[in-house]
Amino acid sequence: MTLIEPFNTILDMQHGTLQPAGQVIQRRLSDMRNMYFDRSAYEQIMAEEGDRLIYEVYNAPELPKTEDQLLHCTTLIYPGRVGQEFHMTKGHFHAKRDRAEVYVGLSGKGHLLLQTEEGTVRDIAIRPGTVAYIPPLWAHRTVNTGDQPFSFLSVWPGDAGHDYDSIEKTGFAKLLLEQEGQAVLVDNPKFHR
Amino acid sequence: MTLIEPFNTILDMQHGTLQPAGQVIQRRLSDMRNMYFDRSAYEQIMAEEGDRLIYEVYNAPELPKTEDQLLHCTTLIYPGRVGQEFHMTKGHFHAKRDRAEVYVGLSGKGHLLLQTEEGTVRDIAIRPGTVAYIPPLWAHRTVNTGDQPFSFLSVWPGDAGHDYDSIEKTGFAKLLLEQEGQAVLVDNPKFHR
Numbered sequence: 001m002t003l004i005e006p007f008n009t010i011l012d013m014q015h016g017t018l019q020p021a022g023q024v025i026q027r028r029l030s031d032m033r034n035m036y037f038d039r040s041a042y043e044q045i046m047a048e049e050g051d052r053l054i055y056e057v058y059n060a061p062e063l064p065k066t067e068d069q070l071l072h073c074t075t076l077i078y079p080g081r082v083g084q085e086f087h088m089t090k091g092h093f094h095a096k097r098d099r100a101e102v103y104v105g106l107s108g109k110g111h112l113l114l115q116t117e118e119g120t121v122r123d124i125a126i127r128p129g130t131v132a133y134i135p136p137l138w139a140h141r142t143v144n145t146g147d148q149p150f151s152f153l154s155v156w157p158g159d160a161g162h163d164y165d166s167i168e169k170t171g172f173a174k175l176l177l178e179q180e181g182q183a184v185l186v187d188n189p190k191f192h193r
Numbered sequence: 194m195t196l197i198e199p200f201n202t203i204l205d206m207q208h209g210t211l212q213p214a215g216q217v218i219q220r221r222l223s224d225m226r227n228m229y230f231d232r233s234a235y236e237q238i239m240a241e242e243g244d245r246l247i248y249e250v251y252n253a254p255e256l257p258k259t260e261d262q263l264l265h266c267t268t269l270i271y272p273g274r275v276g277q278e279f280h281m282t283k284g285h286f287h288a289k290r291d292r293a294e295v296y297v298g299l300s301g302k303g304h305l306l307l308q309t310e311e312g313t314v315r316d317i318a319i320r321p322g323t324v325a326y327i328p329p330l331w332a333h334r335t336v337n338t339g340d341q342p343f344s345f346l347s348v349w350p351g352d353a354g355h356d357y358d359s360i361e362k363t364g365f366a367k368l369l370l371e372q373e374g375q376a377v378l379v380d381n382p383k384f385h386r
Binding site: 003069104133138157 | 205305309321346
């Protein structure tokens with residue numbers, strides 16, 4: 001087994017960045033074409049405003065994607081909505097379903113939505129200092145329900161992998177919508193298993 | 194596979210506690226009888242002051258100790274010294290050596306000492322916002338080099354386990370001592386492999 005050198009990064013708890021970062025991922029509205037409920041709001045933003053930046057992921061320096069490692073990153077979701085639906089991440093299962101993850105809220109306010117393959121949903125509010133546990137088998141998506149950037153730190157095993165396709169195909173069974181200034185969890189009429 | 198319910202805890206970033214906690218562990222000076230270098234300073238504290246509280250561990254609510262889970266806790270090391278040697282944790286290898294860990298500095302100032310089975314040592318300074326990576330195969334100990342409580346969050350795999358005995362037997366190859374107001378890393382004359 002190769003000996004890996006210990007290292008550290010610096011977490012900016014106010015802005016949600018990790019420095020020095022490894023791979024930085026930017027997700028724009030067009031990367032989530034099929035994920036927002038309101039297709040006409042999506043088309044209107046694309047036509048009038050362009051391809052809006054929804055969120056960024058700052059990965060820690062690269063590590064082997066093996067079960068003995070712990071990968072970690074920060075995610076920063078910019079505030080905003082597509083129609084009534086708050087900005088959110090794509091959401092995924094772990095490709096290896098029996099892998100967990102730990103989230104630590106850093107800045108802003110948001111929600112963690114979790115969903116099993118059977119469509120059972122859980123909703124955990126995340127504020128700075130909230131530590132959320134994503135057990136094995138639960139898909140997870142985060143949603144910025146505030147008017148400031150929402151950021152959090154994630155830690156997960158190196159062999160977990162990402163399965164975005166399952167969630168893209170079925171959607172989440174619940175949506176977080178803005179209704180009269182509140183974030184309201186409602187059934188997703190487009191959800192299908 | 195049993196479906197575990199998602200949960201969250203609240204991290205007090207200023208005080209280093211996790212609420213609601215699962216098991217809370219207190220380590221006192223007598224729990225570390227053979228670990229501090231200066232035996233006469235140890236005996237003097239025990240005789241004059243009693244069995245001093247060195248550090249506390251706030252574990253997250255209990256999870257199965259299996260490879261699919263991620264355990265997490267906070268550790269809070271009170272400031273102080275035993276002779277010249279700063280308050281520290283016992284330090285351990287993972288029983289399953291090929292298991293990693295992630296630390297996030299919360300409050301105070303300290304150091305993370307890492308050591309391989311061959312006695313190679315690394316030293317990482319930890320401040321609030323420092324994210325340190327403990328790769329597989331490295332034993333790890335934390336040291337409070339400040340005059341305030343030093344706390345950090347840890348995340349590690351459920352099947353990692355703790356091997357305290359190996360480190361208790363050999364010691365760490367380096368000590369962090371207070372010398373003229375500075376934290377200085379020096380060779381441990383008592384270290385033996």
